[in-house]
Amino acid sequence: MSIFENVMLPVLLIFLSGFIFQKIFNLNIKSLSTVAIYLLLPFLVFQTFYKEPLNSNFFYVILTSSLILLALILLGVIIGHVFHYKRSHLDALLLSIGFPNSGNYGVPIVMFAFGNKGILYGMPIMIFHNILMGTVGVYVATDNQGGMKTALKMILKQPMNYVIIPAILLNQYHIVIPGNFMKSINLIANTTIPIIMLILGMQLAEVPLRRINWGGVNLACFLRLVISPLIAYFLCLLLPIDQVMRAVIVIMAAMPSAANTTLYAIQFKTEPEYVSTITLISTLFSILTLTILLNLLT
Numbered sequence: 001m002s003i004f005e006n007v008m009l010p011v012l013l014i015f016l017s018g019f020i021f022q023k024i025f026n027l028n029i030k031s032l033s034t035v036a037i038y039l040l041l042p043f044l045v046f047q048t049f050y051k052e053p054l055n056s057n058f059f060y061v062i063l064t065s066s067l068i069l070l071a072l073i074l075l076g077v078i079i080g081h082v083f084h085y086k087r088s089h090l091d092a093l094l095l096s097i098g099f100p101n102s103g104n105y106g107v108p109i110v111m112f113a114f115g116n117k118g119i120l121y122g123m124p125i126m127i128f129h130n131i132l133m134g135t136v137g138v139y140v141a142t143d144n145q146g147g148m149k150t151a152l153k154m155i156l157k158q159p160m161n162y163v164i165i166p167a168i169l170l171n172q173y174h175i176v177i178p179g180n181f182m183k184s185i186n187l188i189a190n191t192t193i194p195i196i197m198l199i200l201g202m203q204l205a206e207v208p209l210r211r212i213n214w215g216g217v218n219l220a221c222f223l224r225l226v227i228s229p230l231i232a233y234f235l236c237l238l239l240p241i242d243q244v245m246r247a248v249i250v251i252m253a254a255m256p257s258a259a260n261t262t263l264y265a266i267q268f269k270t271e272p273e274y275v276s277t278i279t280l281i282s283t284l285f286s287i288l289t290l291t292i293l294l295n296l297l298t
Contacts, residue, residue: 006112008098011105014194015280018201029206032199033266040157040192042259045130047189048136049167050177052123060241063233064249069132071231072098075223077204092271093216095140095264096278097223099133100255102126104193105283109255109290110248121248129252133260134160141264154268158200190240200262203276212277221282225289229254247297254293256282 022029073094080090100106103126110118135155142154155161170177177185232253236246258280265275 006108011283012196013030014197015201015204015283019205020201021239022202022205027202029199029202030266032195032202033263036196036199036263037267038159039186040195041134042163043185043188044169044192045134045160046163047132047185048127049164050171050185053125054126054127054168055120055170057121057245058124058128060239060245061121061128061249064131064235065125065128067235068228068232068253069098069136072223072228074121079219088269088271089216089274091143092138092265092274093220095137095261095270096220096257097228097273098140098280099137099258100129100224100228100260101253101258101279101283102129102252102255103258105286106252106255109294110251111252113294114146114244114248117244118248121245122252125249126251130160131164133258134158134164136156137260137264138268141261141268141270144270145268175197196259196263199266200259200276200279201265203262204280207273207277212267212273214261216274217281219276220278221285223253224257224278224282225285229293250297251293253291254286254287254290 013296061133076090076094076097079085080093084095102122107119107122107126109121112118114121138155138158145151145154169175228248232250233246236249239246241249257275259279262272262276262279264270265272
């Protein structure tokens with residue numbers, strides 16, 4: 001109940017607020033997603049890389065996160081081939097299963113479960129997931145709009161990818177940004193996650209439930225919440241890492257689909273109704289799956 005009350009309930013209430021708001025006002029969601037992707041996310045990414053130091057744990061984070069994502073993509077491609085998914089539907093599936101909600105959901109849970117040591121391992125995972133989302137995630141979301149060339153162009157157009165290196169350099173060389181500038185950065189960055197979650201709730205308000213392929217949604221949720229942590233667990237058994245780091249990697253791999261996936265699905269027309277439904281349903285199912293997993297690992 002503590003996990004539900006402290007982490008899940010606030011998330012669900014924000015989703016619900018966006019849902020109700022859209023039902024009443026019926027706004028243009030794509031305009032909001034453009035603001036979130038091209039204005040808000042760069043500030044959040046800069047804040048994250050500027051504040052969070054990179055340490056030796058980052059090597060294992062890069063290795064495990066990359067291999068887990070690769071395994072999920074290969075699995076998704078196989079499933080898409082077997083069930084004859086059209087290209088946009090396959091991209092939507094890959095977007096939904098490949099990228100976990102490690103930021104506003106994963107970090108609080110590992111902090112709750114493992115304390116400061118959980119944060120020590122959880123923050124680098126969240127940082128690298130941001131990099132993967134801004135590169136591989138954008139590539140997958142834009143794949144159906146003209147192939148590799150178009151996808152690479154869209155990656156290069158993402159402003160969040162241009163703030164990572166400057167933020168890391170400022171962090172590593174302990175260069176302090178003047179307080180007035182940092183206040184502005186923090187104000188914008190701190191609004192990003194709530195706004196993204198509101199946009200997800202708004203997108204869900206436009207989903208025609210009768211047209212949803214619930215078999216496909218349930219399959220994606222199973223891959224995201226069950227298969228992903230299993231891949232992470234067996235992969236971690238092969239690496240010389242301690243028990244807490246292994247548990248954190250597995251927990252972060254078991255997170256529901258990232259809210260950012262809905263942003264990219266809306267922006268690049270990658271079946272946003274399907275993606276947003278998977279994000280919501282996987283978040284709801286994760287109450288059960290994460291509770292079981294935490295009991296096994298702690």
